[in-house]
Amino acid sequence: MLFAIVSITMLSCGTSRNLDIERGTGYNFQAGHPEYRTTVFGYMDEEEGTLLEIGAKIVKGSLIYKDEDDTLQARISVEYQVQDLDNNNNVIISEQSTEIIKSTDQDISSTRETLDLNYTHPIDPGRYEVVVNVTDLNTNKNITQSIETAIPETQKGEYSLSNVLLDGKIVGEGGWEPISTYDVKSKVDSLRFVFQVISPQTDKRMEINTRLLRYASDTSYTRPMHYSNYSPSSIEYKGLDYDEETELQSNRRVLTDYASTFIEFKFANQERGNYRFEVRAQRDGDEEELFKARDFGVKSKNYPAVRSARELARPLVYLMGEDDHEELMKISNNDSLKKEVDRFWLKNVGNANEARHVIEMYYERVEEANKQFSNFKEGWKTDLGMIYVLFGRPWYTRSHLKELVWFYSYNHSDPEYSYYFNQPKLKNKFFPFYHYLLRRNNYYYTVQYMQRQLWLTGQILTRQI
Template identity: 75%
Template sequence: MKRISRYMLPFLAVFLVSCSASRNLDIERGTGYNFKAGHPEFRTAAFGFVDEQNNTMLEITAEVVKGSLIYKEENDTLQARMLVEYQVQDLENSDNILVSNQMERTVKSTDQAITSSREALDLTFTHAVDPSRYRVLVSITDLNTEKNITQSVETAIPQTEQGDYNLSNIQMFGKESDGGDWEQLNTYDVKGKVDSLRFVFQVISPRTDERMQIRSRLVHFESDTSYPRPMHYSNYSPSSIEYKGIDYDEETELQSSQRVLTDYSSTYIEYKFATPGRGNYRFAVNARRGEEEELFKARDFGVKSKNYPNISTARELARPLIYLMGEGDHEEMMEISDADSLKKEVDRFWLKKIGNTNRARQVIELYYQRVEDANKQFSNFKEGWKTDLGMIYVLFGAPWYTRDRLKELIWYYSYNHSDPDYSYYFDQPKLKNQYFPFYHYLLRRSNYYYTVQYQQRQLWLTGQILTRQI
């Protein structure tokens, strides 16, 4: 018996790991912002489904932020021109490029506000393909600047034999409280002003002689959503949630439901939920027919601030001031519940510190531009500006040089790489992988940084940041 146990335990461990790995491949998380200043900004997604004629189809969507394009004036009209290219690769055969298309699109407007608009141009392309696993590459080139951004997403259309069944990936949609239409959500991050969520998936060709049980769950994960500690505080304990970032073993079920499917053609199923509060969540679907192995699909997402990744409400403007204020003063400001009163307090803070109205306006614009850029570059389980990378980026700007080692990132703000004042080391407690899908870096804090952070605060509070970075 001991001999059997010795051989069975490693086998059982491998079996459990392989099952867990397989399940993790069936968790969708959306694309990131893939942000690069001055380049087009867009999000993309791909979805495989079976149409009414039982053909397998691939739908590719992209949302291009209109304000991220460069406009030229022609005949009293602002025009942005872009080249859209996309390619579909069969992951079962990487040399097999099934689709490769390109086309030009033009965005026109007579409103100067288009240059800063967060409104998106929606693009959709659909192609008939065979069941397989696919990688979709979408590239947007601004033809007025020749600057280009490419995003890659993967999806799958399962091979389903006659008399069998399967599940598609899950699409996620959001609707704001103003009563607008449902809009597809392609990123992990969900704006807090999204009032309702809708999840859609397809049950593909279920067998007709046995009912299928569908179970859905909405769960919340314990995660860090706090402000980062100042640079001179102690480092985080390995047992803390700030160090872990997000703990997938600590979940709370918020809602669940079960239904029996009796429609035996390929059919769509949808679930709607009120958007939960800020945090990290998973909508998961399990399907079982009789005693057969259970199928699993999931869509992870994180609810962020109201207008994320942008900053516009009084509370969104007040939160990042934690880097320039004492903790007690900031807590007192955040206790103001009335939006108008809070906005006046934020304005009073900047004008009292800087004095000159024009200079204050320039400093405010620079500060919150960095906050928004940090949101687009460093988002993970919490807002990008609230990460340690985001904190340093907001205070000091982009690093002059970087060095990326295994589990360590170094940002230099000096030509002298041995300068302890302006060399910042970040440790990665856990590498990004299919089980932990985030870049999570923690600043190596030190008492030595007290003076450094104080001096940097003074540059912001006096307006000198406009003429010197550090």
């Protein structure tokens, strides 16, 4: 029997309730570098004791392939270390492996399929930092991710509560799969939350209360550059309001078994938005209440990629008038919507070959924006995402406290190509998102109009601004 003790965490553990909220990992995206997500899972096996599992899901399409003997091959190096946080960062595990991915499919460079690697090591209870580095050996480009986790040691007569595991299932595509990120694709049909109450040799009843909550949050398209700035009282300004919650479901359970108990709850996937599944456990006569939670945000169907007709149509809001875009999104038939999207591009760009390259560039930026700027909503919907999609990567950047500046001109005093962003609220353990808002101005109307024309005429292929 497997006893789950702890799962993925991006925050160090402690007594603070906020630190008992799991949020999953991010993409840590850099163009041209390997893309992967790391998971850490500690558990207790009755025969082998406490074990630590380290997993890496490496996106095959993010690697560089070389043609060798009529076969495309990518080579990667995976290195990981486990550091003891309670013993001066002492490295207790250090391993390295080389993997080769082979394929005859020319489209492998664009696939979202993953190479799933897992490593298991015996380990004592404690607090650890796991550092994983993946290097593409064909380019020597690498990305590093680090995750802190803890495996508690439960004493006789005490009890503890594991972190909450989040799994997802897509009908027709196999069984339950762990979801390691904050973001959940709306393509997922069902969600499963699993946790364990570890209660060795105790003689007290225990009450378990769970709730599924939805938080008020902004999931809308961002405003055009020349519109007025957001009001501080609006949800678009606040981004996500943890004080404004809606309880979707609750459950109470009383345990009288005096052993470790595995508990799971299943839900249909929710509509787009931001959620929390929380667990509270308390024994009769105890003042202490244990708390664990798993936060998650439901995004688009194929997130971070855009593939469906509706996913391709939504980002066109940056290139169309609002009324025209609303009419486009009213088309309910997916085949008709896809034809209308194709017609939009071909009608404007004119040349079919040029249109194909413009389309590829546009949606490549949309996907990159999702990987770099997503928070409580898809990255392309954020102010940073809008500017990135329209103008590309900034020439220069400057950051100071709550302000970020993107420059698209050698003249840093040029107001038309210097974009200032402000954070209404700094990222912290209570608000774990980077939320930047563009400082809008009415003279941006001409700037955005001219940039739209570059896209719509195909000139964006030779002239970025």
